[in-house]
Amino acid sequence: MTEARKFQAIKGVRDILPPESALWNVVETTARETFATYGFAEIGLPVLEDSQLFVRSIGLNTEVVSKEMFTFEDHDLALLDFMRNELIAQLRPFPSIGVPEQIVAGLNRFLVVAKGEIEHGNLARTPMNATVLARLEGDLNFFAGASYSTKADELRSVAGEAQESLEALQLGIVVSLRPEATASVVRAYIEHGMHTQPGDVKLYYMGPMFRRERPQKGRYRQFYQIGAEVLGQSDHPGIDADVIEMVLVFIERCGLIGHTLYINSIGCRECRPKYVELLRAELTKVKDQLGPDSQRRIETNPLRVLDSKVESEQAVIENLPRIGDHLCEACREHFKMLQAMLFMRQIAYEVNWRLVRGLDYYMRTTFEITAPGLGSQNAVCGGGRYDGLVELLGGPPTKGIGFALGTDRLILALQEAGKGAVAQPLDAYIAWMGANAYPMAVRIAHALRGAGCSVELPHEEMKFKKSLGLAARLNARFAIILGDNEVAAGAATVKRMSDSTQSTVAEKELGAYLRP
Numbered sequence: 001m002t003e004a005r006k007f008q009a010i011k012g013v014r015d016i017l018p019p020e021s022a023l024w025n026v027v028e029t030t031a032r033e034t035f036a037t038y039g040f041a042e043i044g045l046p047v048l049e050d051s052q053l054f055v056r057s058i059g060l061n062t063e064v065v066s067k068e069m070f071t072f073e074d075h076d077l078a079l080l081d082f083m084r085n086e087l088i089a090q091l092r093p094f095p096s097i098g099v100p101e102q103i104v105a106g107l108n109r110f111l112v113v114a115k116g117e118i119e120h121g122n123l124a125r126t127p128m129n130a131t132v133l134a135r136l137e138g139d140l141n142f143f144a145g146a147s148y149s150t151k152a153d154e155l156r157s158v159a160g161e162a163q164e165s166l167e168a169l170q171l172g173i174v175v176s177l178r179p180e181a182t183a184s185v186v187r188a189y190i191e192h193g194m195h196t197q198p199g200d201v202k203l204y205y206m207g208p209m210f211r212r213e214r215p216q217k218g219r220y221r222q223f224y225q226i227g228a229e230v231l232g233q234s235d236h237p238g239i240d241a242d243v244i245e246m247v248l249v250f251i252e253r254c255g256l257i258g259h260t261l262y263i264n265s266i267g268c269r270e271c272r273p274k275y276v277e278l279l280r281a282e283l284t285k286v287k288d289q290l291g292p293d294s295q296r297r298i299e300t301n302p303l304r305v306l307d308s309k310v311e312s313e314q315a316v317i318e319n320l321p322r323i324g325d326h327l328c329e330a331c332r333e334h335f336k337m338l339q340a341m342l343f344m345r346q347i348a349y350e351v352n353w354r355l356v357r358g359l360d361y362y363m364r365t366t367f368e369i370t371a372p373g374l375g376s377q378n379a380v381c382g383g384g385r386y387d388g389l390v391e392l393l394g395g396p397p398t399k400g401i402g403f404a405l406g407t408d409r410l411i412l413a414l415q416e417a418g419k420g421a422v423a424q425p426l427d428a429y430i431a432w433m434g435a436n437a438y439p440m441a442v443r444i445a446h447a448l449r450g451a452g453c454s455v456e457l458p459h460e461e462m463k464f465k466k467s468l469g470l471a472a473r474l475n476a477r478f479a480i481i482l483g484d485n486e487v488a489a490g491a492a493t494v495k496r497m498s499d500s501t502q503s504t505v506a507e508k509e510l511g512a513y514l515r516p
């Protein structure tokens, strides 16, 4: 017999239990209601996408893409995959001693199966796969012709090449669990030709995202976002302000208080590259005052240095050139107008010149909302403008702006502010005794539930004392008591739990009696 094993949720993922799940429902319903008043419609998106979608849009040099995606190759070539892994394992310590008969046989079999899968259309006939198979054919000939006198170095080098070729074989499409959803919205916008729809396309979504981050309070590997995107022809700053207004209205309706909105402009394709070069040059001058992460980012993504929370780097960063002083005329005007638009809506904000955001697709407007009580992971919402992303992903010229709110963090912030509890109402608990009372209890439960009441019906017979005790512990508004007398009379004894008053109520009057 196999030993029993206890399972636990894996690192960085968690269950959302009642009563907290009720708060999640309230938040999600509030989002749906609020976004609808701004003309947004919900889009359902897949959790899995082609990895390249994220590489192209978020950028290869971002933390999210380079370190945090859950990625795997999706195919149904299990045998070929198994043979490939076996061969790689055999080639790795190669050559030990002797003639590589095992490798010759293994490679031979692998090539027969691979060619068969290509014939049957199961393995893609890509140029890469054709090259890989041709190379492996050459390696096979080499190994087949090898003898005890073949030099070990030569064997080792061909074995290394064969290993690389096997690894490069594309068995299927490489997919990732989505780390965010803007890229998916843009993919869907292009795929379904939504640019032909009248007016701006305004979509919202909610659901799980996945990033392999170091878990801590407010940071999970499976976390949830509620986000919205506007795609269309205009980049008027009024759209930016409306999107910001909408998310603020939403979180305020949820009951969040004490939050702060930060805004910035990170320029466009005209002005940002020049600023980035200037920043890189200045950072190079102070390189030895920076830690290893920031030093690396001078080359890969200098803007991200501005995001650094490392204490010793703060003074250095404060003296760096600021993007606001290097925006082109059009970007400066856009940012000025955005601030006027926020002022018009009486939205308080702070300009934070270091707010660059961690994803490559942004241009011009960026914004973030922080909430109290969350410790270091205090950003509940992040967003910005991404004009040009639709074109980058093969669509028509389109402007875009949006945000995503971290639902886990919003819930945490609400709980910290004492707004966490949502009581699950229980209208009636049915306390019954006797074989004849059970059918009446079943009938009453069905009728009351049909009338919209929440009803708890125990199926094991219990003494009244015990079942009434349970009714109290479950916070039921009423206990419906059914014994032989009630069955005979066709009426229940109804106990109001708040003051213990009891009344006799005819079975068909129960729905009306229980109504609050």
Ligand code: HAM
Pocket: 179, 180, 181, 182, 211, 213, 218, 219, 220, 221, 223, 224, 225, 227, 228, 229, 358, 379, 380, 381, 382, 383, 384, 385, 401, 402, 403, 404, 405, 406, 407, 408, 409
């Ligand atoms: P983001 O800043 O990467 O932006 O994420 C948005 C929000 O998701 C964050 O402010 C945070 O509240 C939450 N979040 C991110 N990572 C985690 C995590 N590991 N655990 C818990 N919460 C997390 C985006 O994702 C963009 N797609 C936003 C956007 C939409 N920009 C334009 N449109």
